[in-house]
Amino acid sequence: MTTVGASTGSATQGTGSAAQDAGSATQDAGSATQGVEEHVARNYNPLPVNIARAEGAWVTDVEGKRYLDLLAAYSAVNFGHRHPALVAALTEQLGRVTLTSRAFMSDRLEPFAAALATLCGKDLVLPMNTGAEAVETGIKVARAWGYRVKGIAADRARIIVAAGNFHGRTTTIVSFSDDEQARDDFGPYTPGFDVVPYGDADAVAAAITDDTAAVLLEPIQGEGGVIIPPDGYLRRIREICDEKNVLFIADEIQSGLGRVGETFACDREGVVPDLYLLGKALGGGLLPVSAVVGDSDVLGVIRPGEHGSTFGGNPLAAAVGLRVVEMLESGEVQERARALGAHLATSLESLIGHGVTAVRIAGLWAGVDIDPALGTGREIAEKLLERGVLVKDTHGQTIRIAPPIVVRATELDWAVEQLRLVLER
């Protein structure tokens, strides 16, 4: 058994139980082996690591080898794998009631909605499950608001989106993606979207017509490679939307809930959108929980029977989501992401010119562009895997770094050292 990280000094501190777990991981896995997914549809191309256990910032594969997780399930695991407070909330709720459907009320939903609305400074929460469902919900709310409040003629409502966006995988959402892999062969496409360059507020202003119901943006484009728009962009979008009576919908599914060193990426510019789309970390890394959050003059347009989901807002989701919100209330998680991010920025920036061509970082979230002469992002990810570090590539040359926010500074140092060694070789 190889235990990666055993030679990393303080990087291993606090991960003792993960190392101890490793033995039983091998037993748990039975005949499982690395890299075999014969019966799994090929809609992903995973790195050859077969994870059996996880704790905090570390995962353990079926052979007992440990890896530092620098992806955190695309920021769904912001609080670390199996955070004890979240597991406790889930376990406690498992012993009470798990699923009621929204045909009835459950005693968990209102406390969750109230806490989340307060965190967002809004009145209402519409709970769903996956991120794509939150985006679809936001689109429906915007269209209904366009017809019922703004007075757009029937079936003419349009939504402005940004080039390079990633909002999920449903047929409507891929209709306004410009990523060929996400879109090709999945038509016919849903009409009603106008794509403008990301980061260019004037382009948004120019694209608005009387039929525009909303502008839908990621405040930082995650899948795009952690693309941070120019300073003042979000503020300007807010002003334009106010001037033109258009909703501003912020997709904070990946950027929100502590990742960027603030509760929301919009907070970096002191901007409040009309609708927040939330997901990923809202489920604490335990189960899918998403939500649309807004004020009643916007979100209140949805009437009984017009939208819903069997599992949306279920008692388990609400119990975990409430605990997630409580964990964000003190600001400690956000502060930790900010401090660790500043630390990570310094070490990553030292690699520029040494195999790295650019680094973009917001809080504890970095896009690192690899010099094409040294290999693709995927090749670098494979090399890092061999050294016990999990990252995910995107758009060819970029690797994304988004560790669980419980990671230690020394662990980050160790991971960046592994990247330096991979690039050197």
Ligand SMILES: Cc1ncc(COP(=O)(O)O)c(C=O)c1O
């Ligand atoms: C910004 C953003 N929106 C929406 C989604 C879709 O979320 P899900 O995969 O839970 O449907 C993602 C997923 O990566 C995302 O990053």
